Amino acid sequence: MTTTTDPHQASFRLSMLLYDSRYRSMTIQIIALIGFLTLLGWLFSNTANNLADLGKEPSFRFLSEPAGYDINQRLLEYTNRDTHMRAALMGLLNTLLVAALGCVTATILGVIIGVLRLSPNWIVSRLSAVYVEAFRNVPVLLWIVFTMAILIETLPAPKAFRGETPEATMKLFDSVAFTNRGTYIPEPLFSNTLGNLHFFGESSLRFDVSLDLILLAVLFFGGIFASIKIKRRADRIQEQTGDRPTTWYWSLGVIFVPTLIVMVALGFHLGYPELKGFNFKGGIYMRNSLIALWLALSLYTAAFIAEIVRAGILAISKGQTEAAGALGLRPNRTMNLVVLPQALRVIIPPLISNYLNLTKNSSLAIAVGYMDITGTLGGITMNQTGRELETVLLLMLVYLAISLTISAVMNWYNESVKLKER
Amino acid sequence: MKKTVFLGALTVAGLAAGASAAATLDDVKARGKLNCGVATGVPGFAAPDANGRWEGFDVAVCRAVAAAVLGDSDAVEFVPTTGKTRFTALASGEVDMLARNTTWTLSRDVDLKFTFVGVNYYDGQGFLVNKDLGVSSAKELDGATVCIQTGTTTELNLADFFRTNNMSYEPVPIETQAEALQQFNAGACDSYTTDASGLAAARSTFEDPSSAIIMPEIISKEPLGPLVRHGDNEWGDVVRWTLNALVTAEEFGVTSTNVAELSAAAGDNPEINRLLGTEGSLGEMLGLDADWARRAIASVGNYGEVFATNIGEDTPIGLARGLNAQWRDGGLIYSPPFR
Numbered sequence: 001m002t003t004t005t006d007p008h009q010a011s012f013r014l015s016m017l018l019y020d021s022r023y024r025s026m027t028i029q030i031i032a033l034i035g036f037l038t039l040l041g042w043l044f045s046n047t048a049n050n051l052a053d054l055g056k057e058p059s060f061r062f063l064s065e066p067a068g069y070d071i072n073q074r075l076l077e078y079t080n081r082d083t084h085m086r087a088a089l090m091g092l093l094n095t096l097l098v099a100a101l102g103c104v105t106a107t108i109l110g111v112i113i114g115v116l117r118l119s120p121n122w123i124v125s126r127l128s129a130v131y132v133e134a135f136r137n138v139p140v141l142l143w144i145v146f147t148m149a150i151l152i153e154t155l156p157a158p159k160a161f162r163g164e165t166p167e168a169t170m171k172l173f174d175s176v177a178f179t180n181r182g183t184y185i186p187e188p189l190f191s192n193t194l195g196n197l198h199f200f201g202e203s204s205l206r207f208d209v210s211l212d213l214i215l216l217a218v219l220f221f222g223g224i225f226a227s228i229k230i231k232r233r234a235d236r237i238q239e240q241t242g243d244r245p246t247t248w249y250w251s252l253g254v255i256f257v258p259t260l261i262v263m264v265a266l267g268f269h270l271g272y273p274e275l276k277g278f279n280f281k282g283g284i285y286m287r288n289s290l291i292a293l294w295l296a297l298s299l300y301t302a303a304f305i306a307e308i309v310r311a312g313i314l315a316i317s318k319g320q321t322e323a324a325g326a327l328g329l330r331p332n333r334t335m336n337l338v339v340l341p342q343a344l345r346v347i348i349p350p351l352i353s354n355y356l357n358l359t360k361n362s363s364l365a366i367a368v369g370y371m372d373i374t375g376t377l378g379g380i381t382m383n384q385t386g387r388e389l390e391t392v393l394l395l396m397l398v399y400l401a402i403s404l405t406i407s408a409v410m411n412w413y414n415e416s417v418k419l420k421e422r
Numbered sequence: 423m424k425k426t427v428f429l430g431a432l433t434v435a436g437l438a439a440g441a442s443a444a445a446t447l448d449d450v451k452a453r454g455k456l457n458c459g460v461a462t463g464v465p466g467f468a469a470p471d472a473n474g475r476w477e478g479f480d481v482a483v484c485r486a487v488a489a490a491v492l493g494d495s496d497a498v499e500f501v502p503t504t505g506k507t508r509f510t511a512l513a514s515g516e517v518d519m520l521a522r523n524t525t526w527t528l529s530r531d532v533d534l535k536f537t538f539v540g541v542n543y544y545d546g547q548g549f550l551v552n553k554d555l556g557v558s559s560a561k562e563l564d565g566a567t568v569c570i571q572t573g574t575t576t577e578l579n580l581a582d583f584f585r586t587n588n589m590s591y592e593p594v595p596i597e598t599q600a601e602a603l604q605q606f607n608a609g610a611c612d613s614y615t616t617d618a619s620g621l622a623a624a625r626s627t628f629e630d631p632s633s634a635i636i637m638p639e640i641i642s643k644e645p646l647g648p649l650v651r652h653g654d655n656e657w658g659d660v661v662r663w664t665l666n667a668l669v670t671a672e673e674f675g676v677t678s679t680n681v682a683e684l685s686a687a688a689g690d691n692p693e694i695n696r697l698l699g700t701e702g703s704l705g706e707m708l709g710l711d712a713d714w715a716r717r718a719i720a721s722v723g724n725y726g727e728v729f730a731t732n733i734g735e736d737t738p739i740g741l742a743r744g745l746n747a748q749w750r751d752g753g754l755i756y757s758p759p760f761r
Contacts, residue, residue: 054513054535054652068578070593080581149604157609159555180610181567181592277565278612279592288610289594366572369595375572380595383506383573386534388513 051389060394062385063088064204069380071371073287076207084381085204091376092398098293098372099359099402105298106358107351110305115335117310128306135303141364143300148292148368155180155288161275170273177273177280182287184273184280191267212266219262223255230254289370293362301358308350312343344417352410356403363399373398446518446650446657447491447709455497458484459517462502462598465623466732466739467523476500479732480521483542483648483665486718487519490664490710495721504597506573509534512651519661521648523617525575535652539662542647542725544745544754546640547579548618550625553635555612560639564589569602569611571595576616579642599624606634613637617644619733619741626738660708667715669757670697671724673748678723685716696760704760725755 017027051057067087070080075093078086117128135143156168158179170177177184194211230247238244273283316339324334365372366379374395382391450456460468460480468478476484476498485495501517512520513535523545524530526538549560549568557563560583570577572595584591594611596602603624606614614624618640625631648665650658671677674694676684685698695701699712708714722728729746733739747753 056535068581070577070581070584070591072593072595080585152605152608152610159609180608181594278563279565279567281565366595366597369572369597369601371595375595379506380573380577383509384529384578386509386513386530388510 047389056386058390059387060390062381062387062390065385067381068384071376073290073371083204084377084385087381088373088377088394089205091371091373094370095359095362095365095372095374096402098290098297098362098365098370101294102297102301102358102362103355105294106301106305106354109298109302111309113302114306114309115313117306118313132303132306135300136307140296140300140361141367143296144293144364144367147296148288151288151292152180157181158275158279161280175270175272177275177283179280180288181279182285182289183291184283184285186270186272187282187284189269189271191269193266215262215266216259219258220255223258226254227251287370289365289368292368293365293370297358297361300361301354304354304357305351308347308354309343312345312347313339315346316342341417345414345419348410348414348417352407352414355406355410359402359406360399446654447660450491450518450657454492455499456484456488456492456519457499457501457517458487459501459503459508459511459520459522460484461522462504462600464523464599464620465627466737466741467619467623468500468502468521477732479543479728480523480648482722482728482732483521483661483668484519486668486722487661487664489717489721490667490714491660493717495717504573505571506597509536512536512649515651518657519648519650523620523646524649525617525644526647526649527575530649536649537652537655537658538647538649539658540647540665541645541754542665543619543645545617545619545644545646547576547615547642547644548621548640549637550606550614550621550634551612551637552606552609553633557637560637560641561587561589563591563613565591566612567592567594567610569594569596569605569614571599571602571616572597574616575642575644580615583641603627617646619646619739622741623733623739626740656709660710663708664715664718666757666760667697667718668722668725668728669748669755670760671715671719672726672755673750673757676719676724678720678727681716681719685713693760702761 017023048058063085064083066081067084068080069087071078071087071090073094074090075097076090078090113128113131116124117132119125119128155178158177158181160166160168161170161177161179168179175186190212194215196208196210197214198206198208200206227250230250234245234247271282273280273285275281320338320342321334324338325331329337362372363374363378366375369375377391377398378395382388385391458481460476460478463469464478466478468476468480471477481500484498484500488498489495501511503511503517503520503522508520508522508524509530511517520536521542523543524538525545526541530536531538549563551557551563568580568591570580570593577593577595580591580593594605596605599616599620602611602614602616605611607628614621616624618636621636625634625636628634648661650661670693671681674691674697676694676697681698684694685700688695688700692701696704698716699705699714703712705712705714723731726748729743730736733741735742743751743753745754747755749756
């Protein structure tokens with residue numbers, strides 16, 4: 001006769017996987033994982049099989065074939081003999097352009113409207129509330145189409161500028177032409193240009209960078225850097241002696257004088273748009289599709305940003321404002337020095353997601369015929385090559401990359417304004 | 423090992439292909455409805471009328487196929503597709519066939535894996551221009567702004583035309599014809615380009631159709647026809663021969679009014695007899711019954727009737743038969759024999 005009640009004996013039975021609470025959760029998780037992987041595997045093999053049935057094995061070779069179509073707004077040089085890859089690149093740049101313009105405009109508008117909504121003036125705060133409710137409660141696609149329709153229907157066609165007594169004239173000393181195809185503004189030109197830097201030879205990713213612009217940018221940002229140095233020096237002197245030297249003419253000087261001298265040396269002048277043939281020639285041509293998309297996205301997103309800004313400001317306790325007032329700060333400076341810096345901590349994280357939304361919403365561009373990457377790679381290229389799976393995968397990757405980049409940059413900024421705990 | 427996997431995959435693929443081939447006809451019969459992809463609205467070719475009933479030259483092909491397969495020309499679910507969405511809709515199986523003024527090209531046939539079953543309209547790309555622009559030839563359009571439906575062959579033809587003539591232009595890509603016409607009428611584009619038939623259809627909707635002119639240049643060949651997916655030849659045959667039945671009916675004078683009389687009993691003309699199923703077993707070979715062609719012709723009329731009622735010279739579209747006349751009248755419309 002033996003006693004078999006040794007509690008430490010590790011006798012593992014299979015049923016313990018289900019009935020022993022030590023193992024049960026593990027079992028369930030493993031089963032769930034297997035199920036999930038099977039589902040994924042089935043999806044992949046099913047897709048692969050169906051494509052093989054159709055005789056369309058996934059391939060990215062189409063990217064190096066000639067695109068054959070033209071793109072109206074191209075930030076780099078492109079012809080219809082270039083590859084689908086380069087067409088996609090043009091689209092990507094257009095997406096980035098409208099996203100960047102949109103984010104900047106939406107932020108400026110949003111902050112102004114968010115602050116105005118808190119204004120003690122009844123009319124101003126009501127108007128801001130109406131703006132916010134009107135824009136955020138209507139789908140952005142409708143705003144885009146609506147803006148485009150307004151531009152097309154209200155502005156004059158180029159032919160209205162023709163003749164002895166034209167129905168329409170150019171505005172701002174004959175330098176800007178608003179037409180229902182787009183707006184033409186003067187372009188900066190250099191008569192003694194330094195030429196361009198060419199990158200990537202003849203490949204699909206080739207691009208030129210103007211040396212004139214690089215030089216001017218270097219001088220300009222160098223000037224800003226120098227003016228910061230001057231300000232630091234003034235701060236130091238003020239701390240030591242109590243007197244602050246007057247520096248504004250120095251600061252302005254280091255920023256603008258070298259830039260202006262170089263601009264004159266390069267023969268800077270403006271190229272004005274002129275009516276020639278069917279359209280205006282010369283100047284920078286901002287197509288209505290760009291303007292409509294940019295305006296609609298900015299106005300729509302600004303409504304959300306206004307609410308975020310308002311929430312951020314309201315999150316700062318009233319005691320802070322009162323304390324600032326007690327110290328003798330005027331309301332303007334209270335907002336700039338006390339409330340906004342603290343509110344930024346609350347504002348930045350939701351602001352990031354609004355930037356991401358704006359960027360992703362820009363894929364509605366085709367509604368007004370703006371050739372963003374969804375229009376080129378995901379539109380014409382997909383349609384002409386029939387590579388739905390590949391192009392959509394590429395598109396998803398591109399948007400993912402853009403979004404992650406924006407997130408990374410904004411999170412880095414968030415780190416820098418976050419409350420530093422010591 | 424790799425080889426085994428590959429062979430295994432091939433077997434599975436083969437089995438799957440075997441299962442999916444010939445399935446469309448059965449699917450349509452089981453569903454009791456034909457899913458047919460059409461344009462979103464091109465007057466005369468495919469557009470809903472005042473009562474919401476789809477009418478038009480392309481729609482008639484869908485109705486004829488539905489009548490032949492299901493015995494009811496109204497058993498059609500019309501799926502409006504844009505130039506961009508049409509191929510995805512067909513490839514994914516959302517529609518059984520596409521009758522949407524689609525140009526037959528090599529790459530669409532071979533690379534996109536579709537089967538064009540025939541040509542129901544021989545077309546070519548033209549330019550629509552406002553009269554007061556004072557332009558009389560497409561070669562004078564250097565620097566013009568041109569509205570174009572995106573995702574179509576016209577986009578590529580346009581690029582080629584301007585490049586070969588050393589001219590520049592500004593393309594304005596548009597999703598649908600309605601948007602293109604909005605821009606054209608507002609003067610936001612100087613010219614609208616698409617198939618000449620589409621231009622005639624578009625112009626017929628203008629307040630003053632004579633305010634716009636179609637340039638004399640036809641810059642491309644655009645054979646338009648219905649298409650189905652690769653790999654299901656039985657279904658492709660059904661659609662192809664339904665279209666051919668309409669053409670043959672016109673050739674031999676079978677119309678929607680006399681078809682009942684002609685199919686009551688075998689007549690003197692063996693080709694008509696075979697077409698209408700009073701002789702031979704052509705319908706059975708297609709997997710349909712003997713009456714299939716009679717039903718198709720009775721529901722929409724023969725090719726000539728379809729042309730005349732939808733886009734012919736007595737309609738607002740006002741297109742002449744031209745290339746689309748029967749081969750005996752000097753046109754290109756020609757059906758292989760029914761035997």
